[in-house]
Amino acid sequence: MNRIFWLIIFCFNFAQAQQFTRSELPTSLNIPWEITYGPDNYLWVSEAGGTVARIDPQDGSKTIIYTAPDYFGGSLLEQSPLCFNPTIGAGTLGLTLHPDFLNPDSSFIYFVYSYNQGTVSAPLTNFKIKRLTWNSPTNTVTNSVDLVDSISTGYDHLGGRLLAIKQNGVSYLFLTIGDHGTSEDSSPTCYFPQSTNPNNFAQDPTTQNGKIHRFNMDGSIPSDNPIAGNSFYTRGHRNPQGLIYNSSLDILYDLEHGDRTDDEINILFKGMNYGWKNVRGFHSDNNYPGEASYIASYVPDINILNDSLVQPFYSFCATPPDGSNNYLDWCTVAPSDGVHYSSTAITEWTNSLLITTLKNGVSTDCEVYQFKLDANGSLIPSTFSNPNPKRFFGEDQALNGRLRDIAISPNGKKIYLINNFGSATDKITVYEYLEIDSTHGEQLWLYPNPSSEIVTIKFADNLDVEEIQVLNTQGQIVYSSELNFATINTSSFSSGVYFIELKTPKTKIIRKYLKE
Numbered sequence: 001m002n003r004i005f006w007l008i009i010f011c012f013n014f015a016q017a018q019q020f021t022r023s024e025l026p027t028s029l030n031i032p033w034e035i036t037y038g039p040d041n042y043l044w045v046s047e048a049g050g051t052v053a054r055i056d057p058q059d060g061s062k063t064i065i066y067t068a069p070d071y072f073g074g075s076l077l078e079q080s081p082l083c084f085n086p087t088i089g090a091g092t093l094g095l096t097l098h099p100d101f102l103n104p105d106s107s108f109i110y111f112v113y114s115y116n117q118g119t120v121s122a123p124l125t126n127f128k129i130k131r132l133t134w135n136s137p138t139n140t141v142t143n144s145v146d147l148v149d150s151i152s153t154g155y156d157h158l159g160g161r162l163l164a165i166k167q168n169g170v171s172y173l174f175l176t177i178g179d180h181g182t183s184e185d186s187s188p189t190c191y192f193p194q195s196t197n198p199n200n201f202a203q204d205p206t207t208q209n210g211k212i213h214r215f216n217m218d219g220s221i222p223s224d225n226p227i228a229g230n231s232f233y234t235r236g237h238r239n240p241q242g243l244i245y246n247s248s249l250d251i252l253y254d255l256e257h258g259d260r261t262d263d264e265i266n267i268l269f270k271g272m273n274y275g276w277k278n279v280r281g282f283h284s285d286n287n288y289p290g291e292a293s294y295i296a297s298y299v300p301d302i303n304i305l306n307d308s309l310v311q312p313f314y315s316f317c318a319t320p321p322d323g324s325n326n327y328l329d330w331c332t333v334a335p336s337d338g339v340h341y342s343s344t345a346i347t348e349w350t351n352s353l354l355i356t357t358l359k360n361g362v363s364t365d366c367e368v369y370q371f372k373l374d375a376n377g378s379l380i381p382s383t384f385s386n387p388n389p390k391r392f393f394g395e396d397q398a399l400n401g402r403l404r405d406i407a408i409s410p411n412g413k414k415i416y417l418i419n420n421f422g423s424a425t426d427k428i429t430v431y432e433y434l435e436i437d438s439t440h441g442e443q444l445w446l447y448p449n450p451s452s453e454i455v456t457i458k459f460a461d462n463l464d465v466e467e468i469q470v471l472n473t474q475g476q477i478v479y480s481s482e483l484n485f486a487t488i489n490t491s492s493f494s495s496g497v498y499f500i501e502l503k504t505p506k507t508k509i510i511r512k513y514l515k516e
């Protein structure tokens with residue numbers, strides 16, 4: 001890599017550091033999979049072993065509110081003798097809260113975990129959706145019900161995201177199920193012959209895998225699903241791990257992992273076909289064997305109203321690197337989940353999809369992608385000076401690990417990221433947006449800046465300053481004073497970038513300070 005390119009990367013990261021401070025909650029986690037910010041102002045997290053945790057976002061204190069007594073983590077008896085990583089898919093996956101969670105009549109938590117549907121000697125791992133009844137006065141689970149059971153599993157590509165949304169006054173539960181296949185070119189593969197690979201059934205609406213399913217909130221099947229009595233809602237998905245709802249435009253998206261190329265964002269339309277494993281990514285590029293002819297001669301399923309193939313809303317890339325069989329060389333980012341950012345707190349982000357990714361590869365990092373939308377929900381065109389998507393926090397990936405999910409505080413200023421693997425511990429990383437109040441731009445001066453010992457803070461007389469703080473780029477407070485004492489001795493600070501923050505009753509005013 002040449003020197004100019006490094007310079008650009010440095011400048012880019014430096015620009016990001018001005019916007020956010022990074023910190024970690026002191027919460028220990030065990031393979032978290034879902035994080036969501038509840039209307040009760042707590043973070044809700046699913047964790048290994050059929051566990052649901054409720055975490056105070058202020059201090060990170062955690063309460064395990066439920067552990068499934070019938071959780072089952074798979075069995076050696078279910079291993080495939082044919083492959084390198086033969087363990088049957090098991091674990092704790094998606095979690096979601098009822099859209100009317102604060103209403104005592106619908107104070108329900110829903111989550112997905114594996115259990116044994118067979119016997120001790122003949123185990124059969126499957127997944128279920130459990131519904132917990134939450135009693136907010138006592139902060140306890142008062143009831144638990146198996147809502148949907150017999151959800152199939154496989155050796156890979158499990159999907160497993162669960163999302164409850166309210167559309168036109170009616171609430172639904174959506175569940176993603178992956179194709180359960182392993183890549184055909186994995187060596188050795190878990191399936192031989194390949195005709196037994198369950199990913200061959202991603203198109204078949206009578207099997208669960210490779211589909212996104214829709215249920216009523218009591219687990220029953222909506223009467224207007226595409227096929228009567230079938231939870232299938234859309235088909236032709238490879239490994240859909242994410243669901244995002246854009247409530248302002250009533251758009252439901254899924255995020256899925258492609259094979260070598262074409263990690264996709266799809267807009268889900270009832271009954272439609274997203275192509276896998278006959279079509280990969282966009283329809284016009286013919287980047288998958290047989291893709292063009294399959295599209296040209298597509299025969300709609302007569303049992304599905306208006307059935308047709310739908311192109312992705314976005315594909316992360318369509319061209320694999322020449323000749324490389326190394327996963328890390330591929331341009332797939334491994335999107336895990338996301339949210340629609342509707343707040344106006346970070347104006348550059350208003351009306352964006354924020355998507356977390358799992359992979360640190362040659363051209364990809366564990367990071368947050370921001371896709372800026374226009375008022376109609378279309379992507380704003382990407383330009384050199386204003387790229388769309390933009391990428392955030394990848395410079396911290398060694399600290400943050402693989403990003404499993406994202407939650408946003410109600411004021412839109414705090415971003416909570418969970419990881420599992422990829423850093424020393426599983427944890428919640430917090431990025432707080434630094435609000436730089438340009439209306440006070442002429443009312444705060446630092447000098448000299450940079451400096452090596454003393455920095456003097458001068459601010460306008462009409463500012464009612466309550467506190468002065470100095471934060472490092474990790475968001476840690478390294479100096480604090482409630483006095484309007486405007487000279488700080490920084491000789492004990494290590495060299496680098498700091499943020500000097502004046503707090504007034506109405507706002508924060510922040511300036512970057514460079515300690516030499």
Ligand SMILES: [Ca+2]
Pocket residue numbers: 034035036337338405406
């Ligand atoms: Ca989520």
Ligand SMILES: [Ca+2]
Pocket residue numbers: 279280281282283284285286287288291
């Ligand atoms: Ca294609």
Ligand SMILES: [Ca+2]
Pocket residue numbers: 360361362363364365366
């Ligand atoms: Ca990388």
